[in-house]
Amino acid sequence: MADTLVVYYSLEGNVDFLAREIADEMKADLLRLETEKEYPKKGLVKFFHGGKDAISNARPKLKTAIPDLSGYSTIVIGTPVWAGKPAAPINTFLAGKNFSEKKVAVFASSAGGAAEKTFSAIADASSASLFATQSFKNPLTNETSSKEIARMFARKVRGL
Structure with missing residues (x-):
């Protein structure tokens, strides 16, 4: 068992791509969260269900142990x-x-702007003081650049 866990949720593959790069660079364990009921991946239905659940702070059942x-x-x-x-x-x-006794870092992927509200919500929910954050915009559209930024983030988290 590594001393670092990269835990993530990915709907369209962007966060999965980043999580794998970060975990590989850190030699960390990797945990992908999967829900019992899958979210739609296309169209307005995707935005409606995902956005509604995010805004209402829903907690869908996970099939991931x-x-x-x-x-x-x-x-x-x-x-x-x-x-x-x-x-x-x-x-x-x-x-x-x-997680107040743990080092907690967060990365987020979006199609738009920065993710400061997302980082704050995670810090509040985990009782953690985040020591590193990184926002990515559509990482799969520029894999080479995103991979390099993800690896730099991983080195920052490791303290290198």
Whole structure:
């Protein structure tokens, strides 16, 4: 078991791409959150359901088993930005957790602007003081640049 866990939710593959790069660079364990009921991946229905759940701080049931987190000193959380907030499966993961004694870093992927509100929501929900954050815009449209930024973020989290 590594001392770092990269935990993430990805609907369209952007966050998955980033999480794998970050975990690889950090030699970290990787945990992809999957919901029991999948979110739509196309059209207005995708935005309606995802945005509604994000705004209402919904906690969809996960089919992913959450391991014992006590052995991890660093938790890196990855999420798409939905309506300015973390994706709802991240809410489920964070429910009842207190990461005040852990190093917590967050990265987010969006089609638009910055992710500061998303970072704040995760910090509040996890009782953590985030020591590193990174926002990505459509990372799969420029994989080479996104990969380099993801690896730089991972090195920052590791303290290199």
